[in-house]
Amino acid sequence: MKQEELQAIASQLKHPTGEKGIEMANMMHETNINMTRNSIRNLNIESRNSILELGHGNAGHVEFVFEQAKNIKYYGLEMSELMFQEARKINRNYVSQKKAFFSLYDGNVIPFQDEYFNKAFTVNTIYFWQEPEKLLSEIYRVLKPKGIFCITFADESFMKQLPFTQFDFELYTTPKAEKLMEKTSFKIINKETLTxxxxxxxxELVDRDFTTLVLEK
Ligand SMILES: C[S@@+](CC[C@H](N)C(=O)[O-])C[C@H]1O[C@@H](n2cnc3c(N)ncnc32)[C@H](O)[C@@H]1O
Known part of the structure; x- marks a missing residue:
């Protein structure tokens, strides 16, 4: 594959746009659903929780969030206008019932007040964060005391085999991600690596290692 084609795939994964972006989001949803469900399960969602997700893609998994407990509210944040629109479309029933809320943001400042959420999670977005420490401090800020944040990502050993990750991606091993978290006020309370x-x-079927770090405020 040509360099330009690889660069185009990387750009779509980082910021889906246009017709190709919808296809890419459907493909991501299918390929990553196991990682997403793992992140959600590790949140231990309880009734009346308010949950934040960063970078939900088409958000085809929001139904699974609502299966976890009663009377919960889900808030999704995206940088891609296309993903914001797709997520609202796919989850229109939850949106009209005022159970799910979707917003766009700049990827750095979370547009919510301090201590708003019980739980937060993100899957396959850390590779694209512009200022990881700042964004983590924003997530910390909007969580309630003892709030839980789950971050799930595929290991560098797998990601670096994908030729498009040479563009736009910052890759992480589990120790590298832990080191980043240690620079924040979060406490790592669990880590799980699965294949x-x-x-x-x-x-072809290949093995992918992925990790969920469970952090507590
Ligand atoms: C590789 S896709 C992953 C989508 C989904 N979470 C999954 O695992 O299938 C990355 C998504 O995160 C969004 N994104 C990129 N940087 C982000 C950031 N700083 N905050 C929130 N979303 C971001 C992109 O627009 C894109 O929809």
Whole structure:
């Protein structure tokens, strides 16, 4: 594949746009659903929780969030206008019932007041964070005391085999991510690394290691 084509895939993963962006988001949803569910399960969602997600993509997994407990509220933040629109469309029933809320933001400043959420999570977005420490301090700020944040990402060992990750991606091993978290006020209370089989573009099944770090305010 040509360099320009690889660069185009990287850009779509970082910021889905146009017709291709919708296709890419559907593909991401299918490929990453196991990682997403793992992150959600580690939140231990309880009834009446308010939950924040950063970078939800098409948000086809929001139904799974609502299966976790009663009377919860889900808030999704995206940088991609297309993903914001797709997520609202796919989750229109939750939106009209005022259970799910979607907003756009700049990727740095979280547009909510201090101590607003019980739980927060993000899956496959850390590679694109412009200022990781600042964004983590924002997540910390909007969580209530003892609030939980789960961050899930695929390991550098897997990601670096994908030719498009040479563009736009900052890759993480678990120790590198832990080091980053240690610079913040969060406490790491659990970490889980799992291996799953994922399909490559040519249909082969390969192993992917991914990690969920569970952090407490
Ligand atoms: C690789 S996709 C992952 C989507 C979904 N979470 C998944 O795992 O399938 C990355 C998504 O995060 C969004 N994104 C990138 N940087 C972000 C940031 N700083 N905050 C929130 N979302 C971000 C992109 O617009 C894109 O929809």
């Amino acid at each position: 799953e089989k994922v399909k490559t573009k040519t249909g």
